[in-house]
Amino acid sequence: MTVEGRTWAGTTLTDRRAMRRRQLLDAGLDLLGSGGSGAVSVRAVCRQSKLTERYFYENFADRDELILAVYEGVVHDAHRTLVEAVDTAGRGAEARAEAAVTAFVTLILDDPRKGRVLLLAPLADPALNRRGTERIPMFAELVREQLSDKVDEGDRAMTATALVGGLANLFTAYLGGSLDVSRERLIAHCVRLVLGANALHS
Amino acid sequence: MTVEGRTWAGTTLTDRRAMRRRQLLDAGLDLLGSGGSGAVSVRAVCRQSKLTERYFYENFADRDELILAVYEGVVHDAHRTLVEAVDTAGRGAEARAEAAVTAFVTLILDDPRKGRVLLLAPLADPALNRRGTERIPMFAELVREQLSDKVDEGDRAMTATALVGGLANLFTAYLGGSLDVSRERLIAHCVRLVLGANALHS
DNA sequence: CTCAATTGACTACGAACGTTGTCAATCCTA
DNA sequence: TAGGATTGACAACGTTCGTAGTCAATTGAG
Numbered sequence: 001m002t003v004e005g006r007t008w009a010g011t012t013l014t015d016r017r018a019m020r021r022r023q024l025l026d027a028g029l030d031l032l033g034s035g036g037s038g039a040v041s042v043r044a045v046c047r048q049s050k051l052t053e054r055y056f057y058e059n060f061a062d063r064d065e066l067i068l069a070v071y072e073g074v075v076h077d078a079h080r081t082l083v084e085a086v087d088t089a090g091r092g093a094e095a096r097a098e099a100a101v102t103a104f105v106t107l108i109l110d111d112p113r114k115g116r117v118l119l120l121a122p123l124a125d126p127a128l129n130r131r132g133t134e135r136i137p138m139f140a141e142l143v144r145e146q147l148s149d150k151v152d153e154g155d156r157a158m159t160a161t162a163l164v165g166g167l168a169n170l171f172t173a174y175l176g177g178s179l180d181v182s183r184e185r186l187i188a189h190c191v192r193l194v195l196g197a198n199a200l201h202s
Numbered sequence: 203m204t205v206e207g208r209t210w211a212g213t214t215l216t217d218r219r220a221m222r223r224r225q226l227l228d229a230g231l232d233l234l235g236s237g238g239s240g241a242v243s244v245r246a247v248c249r250q251s252k253l254t255e256r257y258f259y260e261n262f263a264d265r266d267e268l269i270l271a272v273y274e275g276v277v278h279d280a281h282r283t284l285v286e287a288v289d290t291a292g293r294g295a296e297a298r299a300e301a302a303v304t305a306f307v308t309l310i311l312d313d314p315r316k317g318r319v320l321l322l323a324p325l326a327d328p329a330l331n332r333r334g335t336e337r338i339p340m341f342a343e344l345v346r347e348q349l350s351d352k353v354d355e356g357d358r359a360m361t362a363t364a365l366v367g368g369l370a371n372l373f374t375a376y377l378g379g380s381l382d383v384s385r386e387r388l389i390a391h392c393v394r395l396v397l398g399a400n401a402l403h404s
Numbered sequence: 405c406t407c408a409a410t411t412g413a414c415t416a417c418g419a420a421c422g423t424t425g426t427c428a429a430t431c432c433t434a
Numbered sequence: 435t436a437g438g439a440t441t442g443a444c445a446a447c448g449t450t451c452g453t454a455g456t457c458a459a460t461t462g463a464g
Contacts, residue, residue, distance in 0.1 A: 006409075006410090006462070006463075008460095009462095013409095013410090036326075036328060038240065038328060043451070052411085053453075054411085054412075055412095057454085062452075120325055120326075124238075124322075124326035126240060158372060158381065158383060158388065159391075161371050161381060162369070162391075165370055165372065165374075166367045167364070169366060169368070169371075170360060179363065180359070185356060185357075186360065189357070189361075189364075199398070200394055200395070200398060204439075208431095208432065208439075208440090209432075210440070215439095215440090244423080245420080254443070255424085258423095
């Protein structure tokens with residue numbers, strides 16, 4: 001059936017498989033990031049990736065599995081970027097917050113498809129809702145660690161929820177161009193939000 | 203063709219027309235509020251409303267027109283409710299904020315379909331995105347009027363955006379049951395958010 | 405060169421969709 | 435009661451979808 005070692009057009013089978021998977025995921029990201037999950041059909045992904053259904057089903061059991069893989073890939077990338085930025089930054093809360101926000105803004109401006117997927121897909125997509133995928137989960141994490149643990153659990157949950165929603169809405173608006181503000185001011189404002197969150201529990 | 207004055211099964215033509223329109227809109231609200239816009243197909247609306255395609259196209263040019271009408275109907279209702287609550291409340295900022303938040307929470311708990319449509323539909327639905335429908339617009343309005351007009355325009359826009367996103371995320375989480383907190387505490391927290399927004403501009 | 409592994413274009417099937425049209429059954433008015 | 439207004443069930447057309455299958459062409463190993 002399949003022979004591993006054999007080379008084909010200069011590349012090995014494993015390489016070609018990986019490349020096709022990447023092409024499919026990239027096409028999925030394109031579609032999910034532009035037209036929402038409604039635009040992600042098997043045929044559209046195949047058209048976009050210039051591959052055929054054969055390879056689609058070689059890589060994914062069905063449409064939903066691709067969508068989930070695209071989303072989780074983006075989340076994974078973003079998480080890695082954020083963790084790296086925060087670790088590189090100093091130990092102060094402000095420095096850490098600024099590093100995280102800057103990294104995120106850079107990420108979503110660098111590749112707006114990823115931004116849209118991160119910010120909108122888990123809300124908009126049935127395939128992702130069902131899996132209980134959280135909204136920008138890496139930020140929720142970051143935010144929670146920032147919050148004082150001396151306040152009530154419910155208050156902390158509400159503050160974290162509000163903060164994540166606020167940041168997400170800011171990023172979304174900025175990405176959509178409806179926020180006429182420089183990148184630096186956006187970042188500064190987000191940092192103020194994150195740092196100011198504790199002040200709510202008075 | 204059509205004769206206005208005539209009565210049919212005890213009702214006039216205009217009445218029957220209005221009732222059918224209401225049935226269609228209600229079915230649309232059911233579907234949009236539960237399964238998202240993907241669940242709103244002409245056939246599904248007809249099944250749910252126990253009407254036939256004939257009456258669908260008598261009332262709406264196409265599927266998108268129904269979705270838009272459903273959304274705008276909900277927004278209109280919510281807006282009226284909010285304005286009424288705020289007007290009835292006292293003149294203090296806190297009383298107004300509490301009245302608004304209470305009214306909104308009551309509204310979305312009373313009819314979660316409306317809650318989901320208000321909070322999620324404009325983000326999730328292509329037919330609504332395209333029209334540039336804003337996220338919970340009546341809250342954006344309320345929030346903006348609450349903010350001091352002595353600060354910079356950009357800052358005000360960012361604060362309003364963050365606040366609306368934060369409230370929306372809180373309501374969404376509460377509606378989805380992932381916020382284990384009493385209604386009163388949720389409301390109190392939202393009020394604190396609204397009132398505390400100005401403190402951000404320091 | 406031969407042959408099996410691999411590729412990609414293509415077809416096929418049943419389902420759902422948006423939209424329009426048909427037609428017999430109902431109900432009131434004259 | 436005759437006839438036109440009105441209703442509702444349903445068929446029809448073309449499109450897209452998910453998914454599976456066929457088959458000739460290409461490619462490198464022996």
